[in-house]
Amino acid sequence: MRSSxxxxxxxxxxxxxxxxxxxxxxxGSSSKPGSPSAPAAAGTxxxxxxxxxxxxxxxxxxxxxxxxxxxxVIKKAADDFTAATGIKVNIQWQGRDVITKLTPTLxxxxxxxxxxxxxxxxxxxxxxxxxxxxxxxxxxxVTGEDKTIGDVIPASYKTFLNDKNGKPFIAPYEVSSExxxxxxxxxxxxxxxxxxxxxDLIALFDKAKAQGMAPVALPGDDKYWVLLTLQRxxxxxxxxxxxSDKTGAAWDDPKVLAAAQKVQDLRTKGYFIxxxxxxxxxxxxxNFAKGKAAFYLSGTWVPSEAAPNTTPGFKFDSIQLPALDxxxxxxxxxxxxxxxxxxASHADAAEKFIAFFMKKEELTGISTDAVNLTPRADIDPPAxxxxxxxxxxxTVYADQGHLSxxxxxxxxxxLNPEMIRLVTGQDDAKKFVANGKQGTVDYxxxxx
Numbered sequence: 001m002r003s004s005x006x007x008x009x010x011x012x013x014x015x016x017x018x019x020x021x022x023x024x025x026x027x028g029s030s031s032k033p034g035s036p037s038a039p040a041a042a043g044t045x046x047x048x049x050x051x052x053x054x055x056x057x058x059x060x061x062x063x064x065x066x067x068x069x070x071x072x073v074i075k076k077a078a079d080d081f082t083a084a085t086g087i088k089v090n091i092q093w094q095g096r097d098v099i100t101k102l103t104p105t106l107x108x109x110x111x112x113x114x115x116x117x118x119x120x121x122x123x124x125x126x127x128x129x130x131x132x133x134x135x136x137x138x139x140x141x142v143t144g145e146d147k148t149i150g151d152v153i154p155a156s157y158k159t160f161l162n163d164k165n166g167k168p169f170i171a172p173y174e175v176s177s178e179x180x181x182x183x184x185x186x187x188x189x190x191x192x193x194x195x196x197x198x199x200d201l202i203a204l205f206d207k208a209k210a211q212g213m214a215p216v217a218l219p220g221d222d223k224y225w226v227l228l229t230l231q232r233x234x235x236x237x238x239x240x241x242x243x244s245d246k247t248g249a250a251w252d253d254p255k256v257l258a259a260a261q262k263v264q265d266l267r268t269k270g271y272f273i274x275x276x277x278x279x280x281x282x283x284x285x286x287n288f289a290k291g292k293a294a295f296y297l298s299g300t301w302v303p304s305e306a307a308p309n310t311t312p313g314f315k316f317d318s319i320q321l322p323a324l325d326x327x328x329x330x331x332x333x334x335x336x337x338x339x340x341x342x343x344a345s346h347a348d349a350a351e352k353f354i355a356f357f358m359k360k361e362e363l364t365g366i367s368t369d370a371v372n373l374t375p376r377a378d379i380d381p382p383a384x385x386x387x388x389x390x391x392x393x394x395t396v397y398a399d400q401g402h403l404s405x406x407x408x409x410x411x412x413x414x415l416n417p418e419m420i421r422l423v424t425g426q427d428d429a430k431k432f433v434a435n436g437k438q439g440t441v442d443y444x445x446x447x448x
Contacts, residue, residue: 172337179318208294217293334399
């Protein structure tokens, strides 16, 4: 697997339902970034910090493969940590299915003291009440700095990092989002003048056609176009109602059909690249990088992954989808970070490593070497991600509307297959809505 690429799918497939009225309200709404929260007194927290047992080593199961840029940054930090503290870090590069591998070990004693994945994928552990409360860690000072871990995480992010009890379960080291990627050498004025309406977007695609390119590259299992069009049409809370309304009535909103029709039209009117239905993400990312398609709707990992395949002079940039009926222009935000299993044997050493890795000196490598965003405002974003970083300075909402955490089982069993059927033309817009409504009703009946 490649860097952050398949985390969207990993997050969707990973988790079971973990929801309460409190988490629905917190995670469903959008958040306006502000300054980081006020510093907590060092060592203080409303939660009891994990006791320091003096552990001399700990085991870390990572979502990365050893040759990936993030893995290299983390390995350097682990070596630096061991040199500074004498604590050995036993890293196992498990890959994207790390949560699936770890889950069977949780009851008898976790095989890992530290694990990382996306906030969505870690929802599988949250649903099983298997993650430690990191409130104490958030109140711990970053190694060698006066700020706590909680201080260097913007306040606007924190709602999305909490479990159903409002307690943090993840310490994020990487921030991601989605954008409509393009080659700025071919569209030099686009970032400064993005489309404001859907009609403007279609006009942009027509311009790409006139230049001899397929407008949009996408894989056959793409879910971004349906999900983000629904979010733009319904708003984030409206998107979540499609899952939470056990009667299925939310699917009767005419805006749902309107959003589905827009995606259907992209396919039937020839805006999607030919042959995409059976393609994989790696294929379509390559088609985009080679100039065979003008646009690619995907995540912040695209510049680092697609760079080796680009044509000379290619310049990565991105825009956000325009507002639709809801007027919503919020930006989705996702996180990758560390969690500590409740049954970890050496959680004290694991938390010390998190505090070490979160310092600016170490975390900067996620930006400079892995070409990704970090949660720290004092670390500059890579130039390729400047547009997305700017978008994230506005109002943000939890990636996928937090469906993959709050309604993971429904998302995996009902929504994802239906989105794929729509985007590949197996179903039309009306069938998508009908199946969505009935599938939601059937899901909640079987779950009761």
